[in-house]
Amino acid sequence: MKMDARKQAFFSDIKPACALRGHWVSFCLVDELGVGGAYGGLPYTIHDSAGQEYKGRLNGEGFAKLSNIYCGPVVLVFDEPYSGVEQPYKYLRGRSAYKLPITELQRRAEQTRFAAYDGRRTEGNPAQQKASHFYQVEVRDLVRHAAHLPPIEQRAHQPRRHALKMLADLGFGPPETTLAGIVLFPNSHTALEVRPLRALRPMLSTEDSFCALNLYQLALMATLSYCNFGQEPPQQPQEEVHFPLDPSVGHFFAEKLSGYHEAWRVDSEEQQRFYPIYEEVPYSRRFEILPFDPVLYPKNRPDLGDKQEHPASLHFFDDEAFGTDTQAFISHHDEVILIAVRGTASAADGLRDANAHQVAFAEGVGKAHEGFYQAYRAMRDFVLHYLTQFHIGQRIVICGHSLGGAIALLLAEGLRRIPDQNYNILLYTYGAPRAADSEFTAGASTLVHHRIVNHNDPVPSVPAPWMNTTAKLWVPGAVTLFSAPAPGGLLFAAGLVRFGGNPYEHHGEQYHFMPITLADGTHSSVLWQPGCESIQEAGCNRALQLSGDMPERDNLLKQLFQASQHFMTASYIPAAWATLRRWQQTQESNGPLVTPREFELLDRALESMREQLRNKRRELTRLKAANDRGYEHNEALNAEIDRLHSSRERLATLRWRRLEARDVYGSHAHGAHLATSLKRWFSHRENRELSQVARIPPALDNDRGRAHTLDIDSIV
Numbered sequence: 001m002k003m004d005a006r007k008q009a010f011f012s013d014i015k016p017a018c019a020l021r022g023h024w025v026s027f028c029l030v031d032e033l034g035v036g037g038a039y040g041g042l043p044y045t046i047h048d049s050a051g052q053e054y055k056g057r058l059n060g061e062g063f064a065k066l067s068n069i070y071c072g073p074v075v076l077v078f079d080e081p082y083s084g085v086e087q088p089y090k091y092l093r094g095r096s097a098y099k100l101p102i103t104e105l106q107r108r109a110e111q112t113r114f115a116a117y118d119g120r121r122t123e124g125n126p127a128q129q130k131a132s133h134f135y136q137v138e139v140r141d142l143v144r145h146a147a148h149l150p151p152i153e154q155r156a157h158q159p160r161r162h163a164l165k166m167l168a169d170l171g172f173g174p175p176e177t178t179l180a181g182i183v184l185f186p187n188s189h190t191a192l193e194v195r196p197l198r199a200l201r202p203m204l205s206t207e208d209s210f211c212a213l214n215l216y217q218l219a220l221m222a223t224l225s226y227c228n229f230g231q232e233p234p235q236q237p238q239e240e241v242h243f244p245l246d247p248s249v250g251h252f253f254a255e256k257l258s259g260y261h262e263a264w265r266v267d268s269e270e271q272q273r274f275y276p277i278y279e280e281v282p283y284s285r286r287f288e289i290l291p292f293d294p295v296l297y298p299k300n301r302p303d304l305g306d307k308q309e310h311p312a313s314l315h316f317f318d319d320e321a322f323g324t325d326t327q328a329f330i331s332h333h334d335e336v337i338l339i340a341v342r343g344t345a346s347a348a349d350g351l352r353d354a355n356a357h358q359v360a361f362a363e364g365v366g367k368a369h370e371g372f373y374q375a376y377r378a379m380r381d382f383v384l385h386y387l388t389q390f391h392i393g394q395r396i397v398i399c400g401h402s403l404g405g406a407i408a409l410l411l412a413e414g415l416r417r418i419p420d421q422n423y424n425i426l427l428y429t430y431g432a433p434r435a436a437d438s439e440f441t442a443g444a445s446t447l448v449h450h451r452i453v454n455h456n457d458p459v460p461s462v463p464a465p466w467m468n469t470t471a472k473l474w475v476p477g478a479v480t481l482f483s484a485p486a487p488g489g490l491l492f493a494a495g496l497v498r499f500g501g502n503p504y505e506h507h508g509e510q511y512h513f514m515p516i517t518l519a520d521g522t523h524s525s526v527l528w529q530p531g532c533e534s535i536q537e538a539g540c541n542r543a544l545q546l547s548g549d550m551p552e553r554d555n556l557l558k559q560l561f562q563a564s565q566h567f568m569t570a571s572y573i574p575a576a577w578a579t580l581r582r583w584q585q586t587q588e589s590n591g592p593l594v595t596p597r598e599f600e601l602l603d604r605a606l607e608s609m610r611e612q613l614r615n616k617r618r619e620l621t622r623l624k625a626a627n628d629r630g631y632e633h634n635e636a637l638n639a640e641i642d643r644l645h646s647s648r649e650r651l652a653t654l655r656w657r658r659l660e661a662r663d664v665y666g667s668h669a670h671g672a673h674l675a676t677s678l679k680r681w682f683s684h685r686e687n688r689e690l691s692q693v694a695r696i697p698p699a700l701d702n703d704r705g706r707a708h709t710l711d712i713d714s715i716v
């Protein structure tokens with residue numbers, strides 16, 4: 001009978017003519033050093049060529065042998081769900097939205113580490129010498145549902161995927177239609193090197209207090225918000241999605257960082273490399289881009305049409321089609337929910353005749369800029385939908401540049417005001433215009449907001465009262481910072497003098513990049529809190545360089561919003577990087593935050609500004625009889641002169657201030673991972689600046705970047 005069977009063709013349409021037992025297969029799971037202890041006791045399932053299923057566990061060294069199996073290849077899977085109580089795995093498997101099919105294999109792989117610090121595959125695994133077959137595999141090769149796992153990395157020893165397909169086509173192996181598992185060949189030993197499941201995530205401090213780490217990191221994230229999400233296909237995906245576009249939000253988080261690759265491009269025109277400081281974490285603790293799997297998640301089904309959910313619709317808000325042109329992205333891990341708001345990137349010369357009207361801030365108190373408020377309301381439901389599903393008490397960190405900073409402020413206060421939610425919000429903005437009136441600012445006093453202003457960025461000086469009035473409040477007489485007096489006008493209307501109603505007013509603690517020239521002629525800056533408005537308002541004068549009375553509105557605004565110090569890639573990011581390096585060096589050396597020479601230069605500039613304000617006060621006093629508003633101007637000048645005196649005293653304290661690690665790194669100051677993260681960051685030549693104070697990297701000719709334009713109609 002047995003001989004007759006052997007004379008038949010081995011394969012029929014779907015099965016062997018005769019299934020013979022008595023064969024064996026052995027295999028082991030090892031890490032990149034050839035050690036299998038991390039996978040000891042792991043449950044596995046094997047399907048042989050006759051469709052028989054075998055279950056077992058690896059021994060303590062990650063090895064297993066199966067005897068007396070049917071003749072032919074077998075399919076090996078490690079699909080046992082994680083059943084423990086360790087976080088975050090238990091939460092991720094059981095959360096209400098997008099429950100993840102985390103397996104015990106995934107949890108084990110997340111506990112292993114790369115042999116190379118940069119995650120590149122290594123050659124010469126000791127287990128290879130003891131095996132008939134050697135494959136470099138990833139968790140997604142061995143499990144059934146893999147949409148939540150990172151893409152496959154390039155490998156020299158790839159498992160034979162075609163063998164798995166052949167078995168499925170012939171009807172062998174497991175009955176599932178989805179191809180899953182690794183094919184092992186009989187009567188031989190196979191070693192499987194499992195790639196560690198580790199990821200990189202940008203370090204963010206969760207403390208209220210300002211730190212140089214967040215200053216730099218969130219400048220990069222705010223700039224990244226100008227990129228597209230980069231999903232392919234962008235709409236109506238059918239089975240899977242990819243993120244090939246670099247740079248893009250999806251590529252940054254789902255491709256680069258999930259695959260343990262350091263990303264640095266946050267602007268499509270960027271050439272200089274500014275790397276975030278990354279911490280290495282188990283894959284499940286990365287900044288998450290949610291999976292797309294229509295089989296597991298009914299929300300992902302293509303037949304839902306416009307109601308279909310996919311990563312782009314969950315993480316990326318783009319309101320271009322509805323008129324506000326607001327853009328933002330959101331992602332999270334177990335400690336932080338990150339929201340970055342772009343605002344508009346429309347051309348600055350697309351001007352229409354509009355005014356800075358104020359409307360009631362319905363979620364709280366006071367009034368807000370109508371255009372900013374409309375943009376905030378457009379994205380509010382998008383953010384709340386995400387928070388409802390994934391907020392479990394994390395710190396909500398919000399950032400934004402320019403118009404995006406103004407929208408981010410309204411969003412932060414709107415979220416803070418939601419009853420019974422107790423959202424814990426931390427806000428950093430860069431070059432943001434005024435978003436609301438003084439009543440709003442007072443009502444939002446407990447919102448933690450660190451507001452960053454680059455030296456001569458004019459945008460924080462708007463909207464100003466003259467943008468909503470016909471009165472000409474341009475006061476002749478120049479007061480320009482760090483330059484000799486020249487014909488022109490100090491724009492008191494932008495900040496020092498306001499008339500009628502509750503004025504627009506900035507919210508948050510202002511941190512100002514004050515420029516300095518180092519001994520060798522290169523440029524740097526000192527970040528400090530001046531506590532006065534003249535320095536900020538002088539940015540308008542410096543940008544405009546105009547003389548006489550009120551210029552034509554269009555020409556003024558075009559010139560105002562093309563000022564180079566408003567750009568992120570060429571201005572804010574380099575200044576933030578230089579501040580981080582300066583603070584690192586100061587903290588390490590226990591030296592002062594400014595040198596005596598730097599203090600002398602900065603103090604001289606402040607005294608010059610104070611003297612010019614005194615001269616303006618004397619001039620207005622002489623002209624009081626002819627100027628019915630001279631008294632109001634004098635009052636504003638007196639108050640500002642007093643504030644400048646306080647600013648000089650604040651500057652003086654920088655000579656004695658000693659920084660602590662918490663000033664630089666916030667909540668990460670004493671973390672066990674900080675040293676490793678900094679070692680990785682300093683491995684890049686751009687970050688090994690050894691001068692006493694870090695120089696600001698000069699912008700390249702075409703390094704202005706996309707992250708700088710502003711639609712004036714959204715402001716005035």
